[in-house]
Amino acid sequence: MRAKSIRTRSFSFRKFRLAGFEIGLFLLILVYLFPFYIMITQAFKTAPETLHYPLRLPSTLYWDNIVQVWNLMKFDKVLWNTFYLTFLSVVGIAIVSGMCSFAIARRNTRGYGILYYAIVCGLLIPFYMTLSPLIKLMKDLNLMDNLTGLALAYVGRGIPFTVFLYVGFIRNIPGEIAESAVMDGCSPNRLYWSIYFPMLKHITSTSIILNALWIWNDFLFPLLTLHLPDKRTIPLAQYVFYGSYGTQWNLAFASYLLSMLPLVAAYFFLQKNIVEGIAAGAVKG
Template sequence: MRHTKKYKVQTAVRIIVLWLFALICLAPFYVAICYAFKSKTEFAKTKLAFPTTLYLQNFVDAFELKNYFNSVKNSAIVAICVVILIVMICSMSAYIITRKNNKFYNFIFYFFQMVILIPFQTIMFPLYRELYSLHALSTLWGLIFTELGVYMGYYIFLYAGFIKSVPIALEEAARIDGCDRYQVFIRIVFPLLKPITMTVVVLCFLASWNDFFLPLIMVQKDEVKTLPLMQFFFFGEYTSNINLAFAASILSMIPAVAVYFCAQKYIVAGMTAGAVKS
């Protein structure tokens, strides 16, 4: 009886703590909704109260902001290109590193993992000087390849853990049927990587779409600014109309939320598949 009561108390405490964390995480979204769906008049009267009527003119005005659609286009180009390159390069790299189990490829694998441990702030200024010498500042291709280099190590790690769970017998059977290593990867291995590939697509798209720090130090021209960077200047330029700035913020979240909900069922499978050896 005592153990039952103790268990119920512990469960209740855990639930309360989880609800508190959930409320803390949801508080910024509630504030954003309260601000974005209110007119200036209603906002002046009640700042944190839920809107009595949904005022959609803020979203219409956000669409009409200067360079807003251009920043959306830039973010989409960068995110899509980075995702495609990450999937292609990291899947093939992880496959070779995993199957060629020798000292040289192990060194390459651990080298990529060491890159993850280096704080970006320590390479920020050398990276800026290097990009300046390559004339890659304020260019989309410079931003794409910089994000590619920053993200590669982590996604090679994810792919390598998943590929280790793929039976080698399938590849050996394909080799017997006349497939070379490239055909084995494309026709046999890569289709089996769908769970981890969807996980990588979601995580990489979210990271690139929401990336603020890299564009901040690399981009100065308005026509090359990405959406998070434009959001930063929205809150500086439109301080007199903060409702408009929050409406633009909510619009910027829609693609990321849509991508996550479309592929969320693959994330857990992709992240945990390499945890247990078959």
Template sequence: MKERTYGMKWFSVEIVVLLLALLFLAPFYFVLANSFKGFAELLSDTSGLPKSLDWSNYERAWEVLNFPRALRNSLLITVFSDLCIIVVSSMAAYRLLRHPTRINRLLFPLFVAAMVVPFQAVMIPLVKVGNWLHILNSIPGIILCYTGLGASFSIFLYHGFMKSIPLEVEEAAVMDGCNPYGIFWRIVFPLLKPMTVTVIVLQSLWMWNDFLLPLLILQKPELQTIQLATNSLFGQYLKQWDLALAALVMGIVPILAFFLALQKHVIQGITAGAVKG
């Protein structure tokens, strides 16, 4: 009787979890299914499967949005922002952890506190500062903004993960005559691989899907990211849902494949950083 009760209990939990999973996957079904429909079919039968796999929406969206250019801009911004965040955050976290001076003990809580500040609270001052520094309407300018906005969370993750690295490893490197930069880049940084992958994936998901910051910083058409280019299909009097859904699918596929390929390292990095130290 106890085994049956236990089995029914967990069976009920699994059913509830399955229903929640289907609920969260429903938007993906609507986007993918409707991306193959013409505009008339999309309006008349939104929830049904497409009558045929018509790729014309993808071809038109590719041309209308100049998708290769938007994809190139999104890739440049995401890749170089990730590189800057990794270099700055890993070195900052190492300094804060291994040199616990009074200033460093004060700086780390400030970085943690900065994580809870909403972007809407700083976007107007950010635009004013960007205009003053002449970094608006430029790829390096938005990379600099993403580096500053993403550094706090990345420092927090690296700081927790570095506590699991034995200090004796660094002391042995010092005895062998390694300088501080050599200790970090040759000894410590290779050990941060799980957390580095975690930071790359989490930050890439945020930057690839971000709309508000590129809208504020990148106002020239030739600098548009995928999100900004897709938004151009929605005007005051016309909404091209057939092309927009196809563009959304094309924008989702690269980052989704990237996440699925590295999700094992993400779980490993977050788990190690949470329980060690």
């Protein structure tokens, strides 16, 4: 009887602990989702309702906010600018970093080791320390107010982190694959693009997603390099809703909602690759 009572108390304690854990997770989810609730509800309120009743649901869905934001931001134009800049940057980062990492990982010589550490040291240098000389360099090369020039700068900034990811992944691929291909007469160029690159799709997807999120949402660098109105990206165009004497919160939140939709759509489109990339990285790690 005593042993049965002890088992019953132990089982009750485990149930109580599990219930507490689930309640804690539920509260954490609510905290995480609260900003999204604020953004979505505020985006469909009138300006007075936004100021006086910020936590309430909108009395009616005020779709005119979306229309105003689209027109004021010239959203189709800034969306294309942001997409072009992000696409060009992440593709450039993936191509350059992948080929560089392949050479470093497959040639374990002292020179390539020094090159690897020199590249990765770029992660240790704060961006703000390089900002002034980088802007000066872009001015000297006539790359200001140029989306392609800004994409080149992003490629340079993104290479250290992406090379760090690629080298660790490539080094875990069995070397016998490369040796067999070389014995069959495969050139280094074909070895990378035909054999190695298909095996890197998971880490490539992961690096593209991480770099795309950073470049899509970046504000400071475009602010300092893109001054023409027709070259603005989405974060720069959103700045129009903030003023010295007031902020149009309903329009600002509507702009956040519009700018988030392409990323949400891309996430659902690439969801399988995201999960596989994270899982593959965990196994390879």
